[in-house]
Amino acid sequence: MELYEPDVAAVPVTAVLSALGDDARLAIVRELRRDGERCCGTFDLGLAKATRSHHLKVLREAGITHTRIEGTSRFVSLRRDEIERRYPGLLDAVLGVKQATAH
Amino acid sequence: MELYEPDVAAVPVTAVLSALGDDARLAIVRELRRDGERCCGTFDLGLAKATRSHHLKVLREAGITHTRIEGTSRFVSLRRDEIERRYPGLLDAVLGVKQATAH
DNA sequence: GAGCAGGTTCGACGTTTGTCGAACATGAGT
DNA sequence: ACTCATGTTCGACAAACGTCGAACCTGCTC
Numbered sequence: 001m002e003l004y005e006p007d008v009a010a011v012p013v014t015a016v017l018s019a020l021g022d023d024a025r026l027a028i029v030r031e032l033r034r035d036g037e038r039c040c041g042t043f044d045l046g047l048a049k050a051t052r053s054h055h056l057k058v059l060r061e062a063g064i065t066h067t068r069i070e071g072t073s074r075f076v077s078l079r080r081d082e083i084e085r086r087y088p089g090l091l092d093a094v095l096g097v098k099q100a101t102a103h
Numbered sequence: 104m105e106l107y108e109p110d111v112a113a114v115p116v117t118a119v120l121s122a123l124g125d126d127a128r129l130a131i132v133r134e135l136r137r138d139g140e141r142c143c144g145t146f147d148l149g150l151a152k153a154t155r156s157h158h159l160k161v162l163r164e165a166g167i168t169h170t171r172i173e174g175t176s177r178f179v180s181l182r183r184d185e186i187e188r189r190y191p192g193l194l195d196a197v198l199g200v201k202q203a204t205a206h
Numbered sequence: 207g208a209g210c211a212g213g214t215t216c217g218a219c220g221t222t223t224g225t226c227g228a229a230c231a232t233g234a235g236t
Numbered sequence: 237a238c239t240c241a242t243g244t245t246c247g248a249c250a251a252a253c254g255t256c257g258a259a260c261c262t263g264c265t266c
Contacts, residue, residue, distance in 0.1 A: 013197060014124050021121035022254085041212060048256050053214055072212045072263050087199070089192030094116060096190070125224085144242065151226050156244055158224090175233045175242045
């Protein structure tokens, strides 16, 4: 089974922003950026696994994440380079690298 | 009458992203960035004025725009500096300054 | 092959969102 | 005062969204 993962450039900006405009999904992105690849089940969002699956699907179809299948597990990672190429500075701006060091 | 305009720092990131994650609103932001201050009525979005008013309210309450009242008109502008301070590079990333020169 | 563990898909639900017309408010000009 | 122009607010409505449990699929492992 193959997973649908669109070209980052083919996704409308508003779709990317909508995907990021949700607390659960932004939390996922934040953890992915910190930890790199993560197995689906390792996200503890306080949500049912059906809901988690839904959010991961939204992120994937927005071109934000890549999913690698291995056995019955799915490993998710950020498509950092592609996103950076298409929207330079977006992830840094949203996730606030400099937030901790501010004044 | 005073308009509610929150401190940019007090608005959750997801609220900002959600506000930007709509075609009509992103179009407004894009025009504001190009033209500076604009009167509400000058946005031709192909929407009823009630809808336009709604979108402008969403942007304002997300801390993205500033509204100046003058007579019966309202002049809207981007809060560029404040947004830039809070989310460095966000607007550029989203509105794609380098998009035209990329290839 | 039976059972299990990791994820997805399928309704179903309540809520939020985008949209509109109509009614309203307000300030300017005659 | 009446009118006009500019916007906002108020229902109302349909569509989209977030959430969940239950059913399902798919590889392992005994």
